[in-house]
Amino acid sequence: MSMRSKALHTLQPIKSLPPGFKVNGNLGRDGMESRGDSKLRSSGLVPSSSPESNAITEEAEDRTSGMGLFNEDLAYSGKVADEDLESVPLPFQSVSASSRESRWSDTTPYVSKKKLQSWFQLSNGNWELAKIITNSGIELVISLPDGKVLKVKQDSLVPANPDILDGVDDLMQLSYLNEPSVLYDLQYRYNQNMIYTKAGPVLVAINPFKKVPLYGNNYIEAYRRKTTESPHVYAITDTAIREMIRDEVNQSIIISGESGAGKTETAKIAMQYLAALGGGSGIEHEILKTNPILEAFGNAKTLRNDNSSRFGKLIEIHFSETGKISGANIQTCRFSAVYWLKLETSVPFSL
Numbered sequence: 001m002s003m004r005s006k007a008l009h010t011l012q013p014i015k016s017l018p019p020g021f022k023v024n025g026n027l028g029r030d031g032m033e034s035r036g037d038s039k040l041r042s043s044g045l046v047p048s049s050s051p052e053s054n055a056i057t058e059e060a061e062d063r064t065s066g067m068g069l070f071n072e073d074l075a076y077s078g079k080v081a082d083e084d085l086e087s088v089p090l091p092f093q094s095v096s097a098s099s100r101e102s103r104w105s106d107t108t109p110y111v112s113k114k115k116l117q118s119w120f121q122l123s124n125g126n127w128e129l130a131k132i133i134t135n136s137g138i139e140l141v142i143s144l145p146d147g148k149v150l151k152v153k154q155d156s157l158v159p160a161n162p163d164i165l166d167g168v169d170d171l172m173q174l175s176y177l178n179e180p181s182v183l184y185d186l187q188y189r190y191n192q193n194m195i196y197t198k199a200g201p202v203l204v205a206i207n208p209f210k211k212v213p214l215y216g217n218n219y220i221e222a223y224r225r226k227t228t229e230s231p232h233v234y235a236i237t238d239t240a241i242r243e244m245i246r247d248e249v250n251q252s253i254i255i256s257g258e259s260g261a262g263k264t265e266t267a268k269i270a271m272q273y274l275a276a277l278g279g280g281s282g283i284e285h286e287i288l289k290t291n292p293i294l295e296a297f298g299n300a301k302t303l304r305n306d307n308s309s310r311f312g313k314l315i316e317i318h319f320s321e322t323g324k325i326s327g328a329n330i331q332t333c334r335f336s337a338v339y340w341l342k343l344e345t346s347v348p349f350s351l
C-alpha cells in the first residue's frame with residue numbers, strides 16, 4: 001500500500017476513543033450518536049471538520065497522547081540508529097525493570113529523528129497522519145494531509161505503522177500498537193467489508209449495519225475445511241467445537257460490547273455455524289427458532305438499538321460424542337435499570 005493510499009484514508013480522520021476505552025471483544029458502537037452516516041463512530045472513525053488555521057501554530061504541548069507504545073521499531077526491524085546504539089545497555093548490565101520498560105516503550109524520539117510518519121491528535125480529538133518536515137530536536141514542523149503546517153512538540157506525535165502493515169488481520173502484527181494505529185487498521189478493513197479483526201485470541205467485530213457478504217454455506221464450508229484464515233465468528237466457533245471434541249472440555253464463547261454493538265447477531269451467527277457443523281438431528285433448527293420467541297418477549301426499541309435485548313442470555317449447547325447437537329439450555333436474566341443506563345451511556349462499571 002502506497003503512502004498515497006494511506007493519506008487518502010486519513011482524509012476521514014479518526015476520532016479518539018473515549019477515555020478508559022478498552023478493546024474488549026466487540027468494538028460495537030462506542031461513541032455512536034445516531035444511525036446513518038454516524039455509524040462508523042462506533043469505532044471513532046468519523047469524518048471531521050477541522051477549524052484549524054493554515055498558519056504555523058504552537059500546538060500540542062498538552063496534547064501528548066498519553067498512550068502506551070507497546071512496541072518499538074528497533075525491536076522489530078532489527079535496525080538500530082547509530083545514536084541509539086550508545087544508549088542500548090550492554091548484556092548483563094543492571095537496568096531496573098521500569099527504566100528498561102520506559103527506554104523500550106518510548107520510541108517517539110527515534111520516530112521523529114527518522115522522520116517516520118506519525119499520528120497527530122487535533123484539538124477536536126481526531127487523529128491525522130502527519131509528515132515530519134523539520135525536526136529541531138524538541139520541536140518539529142509537521143504537515144497534515146490537508147496541507148496545514150504545524151509546529152508541535154516531539155512528544156505530541158504517536159508513531160504510525162509502515163504502509164505494508166495497512167489492514168493486517170491481527171492487531172498483534174502492528175509494529176506500533178497505539179490508539180490511532182488500531183483505529184486506522186479497523187477502519188481500513190471496514191472500508192473493504194472486513195468487519196472482523198483479530199487482537200490475538202480475541203475477535204474484534206465492527207457492526208456494519210448493512211449486509212456484508214461474509215456469511216452463508218460457502219463461508220461455513222471454507223471455515224470448516226480451513227481453506228481460509230480470515231478472522232471470523234465462524235473461525236472462533238470452529239476452534240471452540242474442535243477443542244471441545246479434542247480435549248473433551250466444555251468451551252465458552254463470550255460476546256461482549258455495549259448496546260447495539262451486535263452481540264445478539266454475533267451469537268446467532270455462531271449458532272448457525274454450530275448448527276451447520278453439528279447438525280443432523282433437527283434440534284439445531286429448534287434452537288435457532290427460539291431467538292424470535294425470546295426477542296418477541298424480551299426485546300424493545302431503544303435509542304441505540306431498534307431491537308435491543310432487555311435481558312442477558314446464557315446459551316448452553318450440548319453435543320453428543322460424535323459432535324452432533326443433542327440439546328440446549330437457554331437461561332435468561334434481567335438486569336436492573338441502572339445496569340441498562342450504564343450500558344447505554346458507556347459508563348465503565350463492574351457488576
Ligand SMILES: Nc1ncnc2c1ncn2[C@@H]1O[C@H](COP(=O)(O)OP(=O)(O)OP(=O)(O)O)[C@@H](O)[C@H]1O
Nearest residue numbers: 207209210259260261262263264265305307308309
Ligand atoms: N454482522 C452484522 N451484519 C449486519 N448487521 C448487523 C450485524 N450485527 C449487528 N447488526 C445490526 O445491528 C443491530 C443491533 O445488533 P444487536 O441487536 O445484535 O446488538 P446487541 O449488542 O445485541 O444490542 P443490545 O445489547 O441492545 O441487545 C442489528 O439489529 C442489525 O441491524
